[in-house]
Amino acid sequence: MRSKEKLILIFFLAIFIIFPMQVFAQKEVKIGVILPLSGPLAPIGKSLKEGAELAADIVNKKYPELDISIAKWEGIPNLGGAKLKLIFADSRGDPGWGAEQAKRLIEDEKVVGLMGAYQSAVTKTASVEAERAGIPFINPDSTSPDLTKRGFKWFWRVTPHETWFTRDLFDFLEGLVGGKAPGVKPIPKSDLEPLAVAVENTEWGAASLTEIEKFAKERGWKIAEAFKYPHKAADLTSESRRLIASKAPTFLFAPYVADAILFIKTLKEMKASPRLIWGQDAGFIEADFYKTLGADVNGILTRDLFSPELAKVKPVAGKLNEMYKKMTGYDFSGSSARDFVGIQVWAHVLNNAKSTSPDAIRKALNELNIPGQELVMPWKGVKFGSPFPGDTQQNELGSGVINQYQGYPGGKLHIIFPFEASTSKLIYPFPGWK
Structure with missing residues (x-):
């Protein structure tokens, strides 16, 4: 060569x-x-x-x-x-x-x-x-x-995962009792409990319920009603009746979007009057939820991971x-x-x-x-x-927030928790539906 x-x-x-x-x-x-x-x-x-x-x-x-x-x-x-x-x-x-x-x-x-x-x-x-x-x-x-x-x-x-988010939920509830929420005086614990919990019956919903029950026991919060309902349910009338019959002032949900919309519509028809509604993300944060329900989402809280207010x-x-x-x-x-x-x-x-x-x-x-x-x-x-x-x-480095729908339609999803990062005063109690 x-x-x-x-x-x-x-x-x-x-x-x-x-x-x-x-x-x-x-x-x-x-x-x-x-x-x-x-x-x-x-x-x-x-x-x-x-x-x-x-x-x-x-x-x-x-x-x-x-x-x-x-x-x-x-x-x-x-x-x-x-x-x-x-x-x-x-x-x-x-x-x-x-x-x-x-x-x-x-x-x-x-x-x-x-x-x-x-x-x-x-x-x-x-x-x-x-x-x-x-x-x-x-x-x-x-x-x-x-x-x-x-x-x-x-x-x-x-x-x-849900352990983070459920810990945040109970930190939030205890913060309400402690007067940490912006624009709201300390709320007696008796005005917030017992809790009523409805979750869909697949892997995610079951895990959410397990975490809520675990933290409620550890933190000393009473639960009046807790159940799983069929995922993709065509009717949630009986489940809504159970929530209302529990006389719980706080309703906690873990549904996907179709179920989330149906729950709110059914509770409105039944003239339910909880003092606080909180959703475990998923169905409560999707565009279909607030586009379908319009003003009926105002005052609803949801755990989340993002808000346009982060800008x-x-x-x-x-x-x-x-x-x-x-x-x-x-x-x-x-x-x-x-x-x-x-x-x-x-x-x-x-x-x-x-x-x-x-x-x-x-x-x-x-x-x-x-x-x-x-x-x-x-x-x-x-x-x-x-x-x-x-x-x-x-x-190890993730975290969540709790947001609240305010001023819909055309409103904003405001950060409420962590309290030090809040972008608006908390609307409390839940204003109900017209």
């Missing part, structure tokens, strides 16, 4: 060794996203899909006006600028079908990882398929505490929300904002892993530490660990 040919060969070998990713860069990286895109939860699934799509668009293009790192990447830098390609699968809201979709995405679509699936019951079964296959599953949007207590090697949860203290949250609103016609909800963050996590992990191999991604996930200023959420960041006993690979 002539000297010139040898030099050329050595040059290209050196390039291959030093810059393998740049030379043989992937054009795209597939992420499978499982969501309820048909059936009663389709409106929520659509909003989650849009949140994920916005995040992927920001990763794949350049948005210099956004002060977050993914907006400057134009693809995954350490994968040679590879673009994220989201492959969506409809769970139909069914755990068995959701598991089948996870298997299909892994085996047929050859995705490098999965994300989803909103409903805890679907996430539970879909993540089993990922665990069997040794494929990373990032969960941004399911909150049953049990999901991160299974000891799975390939499952990571970004969102806080006052976190400008990047306001900019991202405006982009989402321009794209969809409505604000981020706590759910759609979490799926935005889910894709953001995927982007950082792939960049840190510098590879699409499952083991490299797993290592990058376990070493991940995204600071809070990068996120649309009011969190300290994303870092996986064990924040509560039994948790594994659970984000």
Whole structure:
């Protein structure tokens, strides 16, 4: 071999060794996203899909006006600028079908990882398929505490779970008694208890009820009525009667959106008069809830993870929300904002892993530490660990808020708790329905 040919060969070998990713860069990286895109939860699934799509668009293009790192990447830098390609699968809201979709995405679509699936019951079964296959599953949007207590090697949860949110609920109630709520004098505990609780009967609702009963016992709050009702119920008359008959001044709910709307409509027809209504996120935060009910949502409280009011203290949250609103016609909800963050996590992990191999991604996930200023959420960041006993690979740096609907239609969802971050005075007692 002539000297010139040898030099050329050595040059290209050196390039291959030093810059393998740049030379043989992937054009795209597939992420499978499982969501309820048909059936009663389709409106929520659509909003989650849009949140994920916005995040992927920001990763794949350049948005210099956004002060977050993914907006400057134009693809995954350490994968040679590879673009994220989201492959969506409809769970139909069914755990068995959701598991089948996870298997299909892994085996047929050859995705490098999965994300989803909103409903805890679907996430539970879909993540089993990922665990069997040794494929990373990032969960941004399911909150049953049990999901991160299974000891799975390939499952990571970004969102806080019900233990966080229920602790916040009882801190809020005790704050009302202690006179900490802005604009409201101390409320006697006897005006707030006993509590009445209605939850849907799938994995998430059952977990919510367990946490509420646990904290009520620990904190010394009485419960007059607590029950599970059939998910996707066609009629909630008897359940509403049970709440009213309990004579509880505080109603607590954990429904998805169709049930949440039906409960409020039925309670209004029955002239129920609770002093406080609180929802466990989900159905109480989706656009269909306040668009359908209009002024009937005023005074209702919901735990949440996002509010457009965050723009006052976190400008990047306001900019991202405006982009989402321009794209969809409505604000981020706590759910759609979490799926935005889910894709953001995927982007950082792939960049840190510098590879699409499952083991490299797993290592990058376990070493991940995204600071809070990068996120649309009011969190300290994303870092996986064990924040509560039994948790594994659970984000330690998440947090929630409690919001209240005020001035609808056309009003705002104001932050009420944490009290020090409140953006409005609390409306108390619940004003009732006209």
